[in-house]
Amino acid sequence: MPNQKHTLFVCTTCGGKWQDGKRVGESKGEQLLQQLQELAQNSELHNQFCIQGVECMSACSHSCVIAFTAEGKSTYLFGDLPVDGSTSAILEGANLYYAKADGLLPWSERPEALKKGILAKIPPLNKWANLNVSCC
Numbered sequence: 001m002p003n004q005k006h007t008l009f010v011c012t013t014c015g016g017k018w019q020d021g022k023r024v025g026e027s028k029g030e031q032l033l034q035q036l037q038e039l040a041q042n043s044e045l046h047n048q049f050c051i052q053g054v055e056c057m058s059a060c061s062h063s064c065v066i067a068f069t070a071e072g073k074s075t076y077l078f079g080d081l082p083v084d085g086s087t088s089a090i091l092e093g094a095n096l097y098y099a100k101a102d103g104l105l106p107w108s109e110r111p112e113a114l115k116k117g118i119l120a121k122i123p124p125l126n127k128w129a130n131l132n133v134s135c136c
């Protein structure tokens, strides 16, 4: 079993309504976060993942947006996730991500909602630590 920290980020500003420069009501991202936290409470995921709300992950035209991240694993960013009907797929994807030592989520193994909504796959920092790669 992996022992590194895993985090599921959920954008809470996605799908928000604005009036006179202020956000009003509950955003779709906040609704998604609440649904994920409730569903995760009754699963093993509760002890494996920190489900964390964050403000904007700069993929605003792809609301709702979530990300899986963990030390030593690629970070995945997914979008275009509807509030209704995405929760189970996101938690299924989180379980898959957690179970894999390298965190890789091949397209064929992902739940349907995470097959088409991928926005980014960012390699882990430590992957390049032992290579003689100059940057900047």
Ligand code: FES
Binding pocket: 011, 012, 013, 014, 015, 029, 055, 056, 057, 058, 059, 060, 061, 063, 065
């Ligand atoms: S508002 Fe959700 S990614 Fe920007």
